[in-house]
Amino acid sequence: MSARIAVVGCGSWGKNLVRNFAELGALHTICDTSRETLDLLAGQYPDVNTETDFAAVLANREVDGVVIATPAELHYPMATEALLSARRGVFVEKPLALRVEEGEELAALAEERGKTLLVGHLMEYHPAISRLCQLVDAGEIGSIRYITSSRLNLGKLRTRENVLWSFAPHDLSIVLRLLGGRMPGRVSAHGGSYLQPNIADFVVADLCYPDGTRACLSLSWLHPFKEQKLAVVGDRSMAVLDNSPGGASLVVYRHGIHWQGETPTAIPGKAETVPFLEEEPLRIECTDFLECLETGRRPLVDGPRGLQVLRILSACQQSLEQGGEPVTVDERDKGYFVHETSIVEEPVQIGPGTKIWHFSHVMPGVSIGPGCVIGQNVFIGRGVAIGANVKLENNVSVFEGVTLEDDVFCGPSSVFTNVTSPRSHVDRKSEFRPTLVRKGATIGANATVLCGHTIGRYAFVGAGSVVTHDVPDHALVYGNPARLHGWVCQCGERLPKASGGYARCSRCGTSYREDALRSVGAQHPE
Numbered sequence: 001m002s003a004r005i006a007v008v009g010c011g012s013w014g015k016n017l018v019r020n021f022a023e024l025g026a027l028h029t030i031c032d033t034s035r036e037t038l039d040l041l042a043g044q045y046p047d048v049n050t051e052t053d054f055a056a057v058l059a060n061r062e063v064d065g066v067v068i069a070t071p072a073e074l075h076y077p078m079a080t081e082a083l084l085s086a087r088r089g090v091f092v093e094k095p096l097a098l099r100v101e102e103g104e105e106l107a108a109l110a111e112e113r114g115k116t117l118l119v120g121h122l123m124e125y126h127p128a129i130s131r132l133c134q135l136v137d138a139g140e141i142g143s144i145r146y147i148t149s150s151r152l153n154l155g156k157l158r159t160r161e162n163v164l165w166s167f168a169p170h171d172l173s174i175v176l177r178l179l180g181g182r183m184p185g186r187v188s189a190h191g192g193s194y195l196q197p198n199i200a201d202f203v204v205a206d207l208c209y210p211d212g213t214r215a216c217l218s219l220s221w222l223h224p225f226k227e228q229k230l231a232v233v234g235d236r237s238m239a240v241l242d243n244s245p246g247g248a249s250l251v252v253y254r255h256g257i258h259w260q261g262e263t264p265t266a267i268p269g270k271a272e273t274v275p276f277l278e279e280e281p282l283r284i285e286c287t288d289f290l291e292c293l294e295t296g297r298r299p300l301v302d303g304p305r306g307l308q309v310l311r312i313l314s315a316c317q318q319s320l321e322q323g324g325e326p327v328t329v330d331e332r333d334k335g336y337f338v339h340e341t342s343i344v345e346e347p348v349q350i351g352p353g354t355k356i357w358h359f360s361h362v363m364p365g366v367s368i369g370p371g372c373v374i375g376q377n378v379f380i381g382r383g384v385a386i387g388a389n390v391k392l393e394n395n396v397s398v399f400e401g402v403t404l405e406d407d408v409f410c411g412p413s414s415v416f417t418n419v420t421s422p423r424s425h426v427d428r429k430s431e432f433r434p435t436l437v438r439k440g441a442t443i444g445a446n447a448t449v450l451c452g453h454t455i456g457r458y459a460f461v462g463a464g465s466v467v468t469h470d471v472p473d474h475a476l477v478y479g480n481p482a483r484l485h486g487w488v489c490q491c492g493e494r495l496p497k498a499s500g501g502y503a504r505c506s507r508c509g510t511s512y513r514e515d516a517l518r519s520v521g522a523q524h525p526e
Contacts, residue, residue: 002294003290003293004028004065006028007027007029007067008067009031009032009069010032010038016282017286018030018041020282022048023283028048028063028064029048030050030051032052033052035052038050038052058085063087064089064293065091065289065290066082068090068093075092075093075098076096076097076103083115083117086115089293090118091120091289092119094122094169095169095306096119096306096310098165099314100311100314103307105337105340107302107303107337110302116292116293117299117306118285118299118300119309121169121305121309123174123281124173124301125281128243129174130276131274131275131277132230135239135252139236140252141232141236142234143234143236146213147175147213147216147230147232148217148230149215149230149231151167151170151171151217151227152219152226154224155226157195157222158221161199163202164191164203164205164219164313165317167221168219168316169313173305176305179209179215181308185209187312187316187329188205189203189205189316189319191204194222201221202220203217203220204216204217205219208326226244229244237252237255238252239251248276251272253270254269285300288300315328315329336352336354337356338356339359339360342358342361342362343360345362346364347364348362349368350368353372354371354373357373359376360375360376360378363383366380366381366382366386367384367385368390369386369390371388371389372391374392376394379399380392380398382400383401384400386403386404387407387408391408393414394413396410396414397415397416400418401418402434403436404437405440407439408437411444411446412445412446414446414447415448416435416449418433418435418451420450420451432451438457438459440458440490441455441457442460442461443455444460444462444463444465444478446463446464447464456471456475457473457474458474459476461477462477469481474490474495476488489512491510492507493506498517501513
């Protein structure tokens with residue numbers, strides 16, 4: 001594999017990532033704040049670059065993918081920087097972030113940039129979990145009634161995060177996968193802080209689904225022995241995955257229930273050991289990341305899946321802080337992203353896949369279609385209608401009375417007015433004049449569109465222009481005032497002079513009739 005990887009954070013877990021990427025022939029750089037750690041690893045991997053400065057890693061154009069294995073509170077800021085800088089993608093250890101809003105931003109940023117984002121929920125890559133999921137998908141377990149999980153240990157005691165945030169991400173990701181990605185309706189969590197104030201050492205979390213399915217997680221790092229067990233109870237059979245120190249095993253129990261009148265009797269069935277591949281889960285996970293960087297496909301555990309886990313974790317933490325009171329999980333996948341610094345005033349309609357970035361303001365009554373990108377510091381006035389796949393670059397102002405149809409592009413700092421004779425001391429809201437920008441049109445950077453005009457389909461307004469008249473379909477206009485200077489194809493390429501009655505696009509090959517272009521431009525001032 002040709003992808004070159006930088007591993008950032010080479011502590012107790014990061015060293016395992018370093019080893020795997022080195023054995024896969026993909027390790028390019030190791031980064032850690034400890035010079036001692038770097039010197040030790042440099043002795044093991046002499047051909048690998050070492051860095052103490054994260055910014056230097058991101059500035060290295062030879063690095064294709066960044067792996068972040070730092071403390072959890074650093075995941076969001078470092079993953080954000082990496083997604084903005086890395087050539088192809090980022091692998092961030094669990095949890096994705098510590099706040100839902102941060103996770104939403106990371107998932108949206110990866111989508112916006114077209115970058116791979118893999119979240120390190122390692123157990124989803126365990127061959128035994130993969131085999132168990134195959135059994136569930138094949139109907140061997142039947143309809144799942146409930147799932148129990150115990151993750152207990154007398155091991156590393158954390159001082160920055162509680163056992164819920166340290167242990168539960170593993171089991172929550174497994175539960176989500178077994179239940180087809182379905183989110184619980186409500187959760188409750190009880191626990192105790194025995195070693196350090198406000199840092200729970202022991203937590204029991206209960207996930208309740210609207211159809212009656214339950215999942216119960218028991219978590220502790222203050223336990224006399226290590227145990228990792230998962231039991232899945234269905235209406236056809238039961239399965240137990242035991243990942244304790246002696247080695248992982250997967251057993252299916254064909255137990256049954258016999259009813260004598262109204263009295264049920266358990267009938268023990270045959271226990272069947274299910275074979276699975278013996279392969280290191282971390283090696284599978286690292287390979288998945290490399291293949292995603294090479295092919296562009298989505299990883300097994302992507303940003304949206306990591307965000308699901310984060311939503312459940314946050315709800316469990318809220319319940320824990322409220323003494324175990326049930327908390328409704330915010331599973332309302334709005335389908336769109338709004339940065340926390342932006343203001344969106346209700347009521348609004350925002351389509352799925354739309355992203356509204358930093359410091360923007362959307363007024364009430366606005367309608368925004370699916371797949372739009374609203375850049376930084378954009379203002380959208382009351383009642384503005386925006387179609388699908390519209391892109392508003394930074395600092396665009398779209399005032400009341402404007403309609404942007406599908407696929408419109410507005411360059412940075414372009415402005416739409418809504419009054420022809422504004423005065424500060426005269427209220428002229430009743431005189432707002434509508435402006436219509438038709439499908440596929442482009443408005444260049446710093447252009448100003450005076451109100452009351454229509455910009456035609458696939459028209460192109462040059463940067464810095466002032467539009468004072470209607471603009472025909474496919475017209476190329478620029479200047480102050482903007483005047484007709486030619487024609488553009490639907491793909492955005494300027495059309496050459498017509499030959500034989502047709503103008504043919506040199507980029508996509510589409511042909512346009514000369515008389516049709518002249519007709520639509522006949523009323524435009526030359």
